[in-house]
Amino acid sequence: MREQDQDAARSLVEHLYPTVIRIVRRNLPRRADEEDLAQEIFLKMFEKLDQYRGGVPLDHWVSRIAVNHCLNAIRAQKVRPEWRMADLSEEQAAALDAVTTAGVQEPAPSELIGARELVDLLLDALSPEDRLVIRWLEIEERSIKEVRELTGWPSTLIRVRAFRARQKLNKRFGKLRKQGRL
């Protein structure tokens, strides 16, 4: 690759694509095209490839580039205006109802979509870094060690971010429940 080998470059992109696209999809700024963002990440990777010293596995090194690039893209966006209960769609309201109803074990497909949108809305209140930590720890159920490897952040920082984010999310979720039909 360092000798401008086109085939090697293509193979590298193909090999790392699942790692990069997974991060992009989880941290996609609104209205951004995932393939455009992934392409920007790969171009940045090629630009920095001479700096790779092999201290960490290549996919961890690339995932750190991807994380930083996505976080910068999210930061560059304008902050979404404050949302209210009245702003919830039918699916979101149904998902909220279902999740707070003890008997519901198997949600309907529309409720699953509503749940995802609702989680996105709740996570929007967090900083991009806190959001990423919560996605990986709580939604994907990764360990602190894995998040440390993928982001390059120290464990203490990840714990602090997770603590702060959980606190904020619980508060927001409580507010959402109280404003609803419960």
Place this chain on the structure above:
Amino acid sequence: MNRLHPDLKRLMAWSSRSLPPEPDEAPLGFAGRVVAAWNSAHTPSLFAQLQRLAWSSAWASAPVILCGAVFLVSQAQVPEPVAGLASALRFLVSNFTQ
């Protein structure tokens, strides 16, 4: 360590179930597009190419110029064979003007 509210945790578990499946491989042509974009971003402009050509020509001609200068300096230091030349001229004039 604090924890998420159980209902919120359940909401998150549901949300992950509606995510689209993760791709195993890059879409067709994606890697080629990335490499092409990288190449085009790093292909030097015409001006840069001309500039590089000018510099390389300058470096290539520098030793020639240097050698020429040394030769001229060494020539200037050799005493001119004035006497020999004058007699040769006289010989030519006397023989060819008759």
